[in-house]
Amino acid sequence: MYGFYFGEVGQDQWAFLVTGIPTLALIPIGFVMVPNAIMEHKLKDTYDYVWSLPVPRSASVVATSTIFTLLALPGTVIALVIATLSYDVDLKVSWLALSGILLTSVTATSVGYAIGHAVQEPRVISLITNVVMFAVLLFSPIVVAIDQFPDWWAAVHKILPFWHMSVVIRAGLTDGLLTSPVTVSYGALVAWAMTSWLVAAWVEGRRH
Numbered sequence: 001m002y003g004f005y006f007g008e009v010g011q012d013q014w015a016f017l018v019t020g021i022p023t024l025a026l027i028p029i030g031f032v033m034v035p036n037a038i039m040e041h042k043l044k045d046t047y048d049y050v051w052s053l054p055v056p057r058s059a060s061v062v063a064t065s066t067i068f069t070l071l072a073l074p075g076t077v078i079a080l081v082i083a084t085l086s087y088d089v090d091l092k093v094s095w096l097a098l099s100g101i102l103l104t105s106v107t108a109t110s111v112g113y114a115i116g117h118a119v120q121e122p123r124v125i126s127l128i129t130n131v132v133m134f135a136v137l138l139f140s141p142i143v144v145a146i147d148q149f150p151d152w153w154a155a156v157h158k159i160l161p162f163w164h165m166s167v168v169i170r171a172g173l174t175d176g177l178l179t180s181p182v183t184v185s186y187g188a189l190v191a192w193a194m195t196s197w198l199v200a201a202w203v204e205g206r207r208h
Contacts, residue, residue: 012177014087018080019173020143022101023166025079027136029072030108031115032129034064038116039125064113069105076101080173096182097172104165107189110196111161117203142166146180164188 041047050060084091119125136142139153140162146154157163164185171182 011089015089015091015174015177016145016170017143018083018087018089019091019170019177020166021079021083022076022169022173023104023142023162024136025076026072026101026104026108026165027162028133029068029075030105030110030112031132031136032112033071034068034109034112035116035119035125035129037064037068038113039122042120042122065106065109068109068112069102072105072108073101076105091173092175094172097169100165100168100170100172103186103189103193104169107161107165107193107196110193110200114196114199114203118199136162158188161189161192164192 038047041050053060083089115128116125119128140160141149141154141157142162142165146157146163149157167178167180167182167185168189171178171185
């Protein structure tokens with residue numbers, strides 16, 4: 001989709017676009033599929049049944065995150081390969097790519113899990129996921145450099161997780177394309193993941 005909008009650009013711009021594809025592939029898994037799966041449980045009145053099963057509630061959390069992370073990885077790799085071949089981009093893949101993809105996936109599923117459980121009204125969950133996808137696809141600095149955005153919107157994205165996700169993945173796929181410190185983005189994603197787990201634990205405690 002983005003290739004139709006960009007037209008003729010330099011190889012660095014194509015590399016920036018291609019290395020943003022994995023982030024765009026992972027975000028819907030965590031921010032849309034996970035909360036929507038929980039929403040379906042609420043709509044079908046199976047939500048309380050899952051909570052009542054004779055297993056630790058943490059088992060549901062771990063199972064959800066693991067399953068959706070494993071679902072996300074093959075599509076992410078396929079999307080990256082197709083984009084790389086389509087735009088003839090020479091990537092410099094390192095082990096940082098794996099850690100970036102895993103951290104992005106875990107963070108996305110963690111936030112989605114927290115949203116799905118913390119928001120009681122299913123229609124509000126649906127609204128949140130649709131707004132997130134609209135904002136991410138059109139107004140986030142994932143396939144476009146953050147310095148191309150207005151200062152106030154760039155400042156917002158330095159708090160939100162989406163830009164940081166693209167930074168940690170791009171760090172493992174390119175050499176010299178980044179201008180921002182990767183450690184800051186790793187720290188931001190860890191903070192988002194931990195905060196999401198705390199929210200989920202708080203919700204679980206209230207329902208106990």
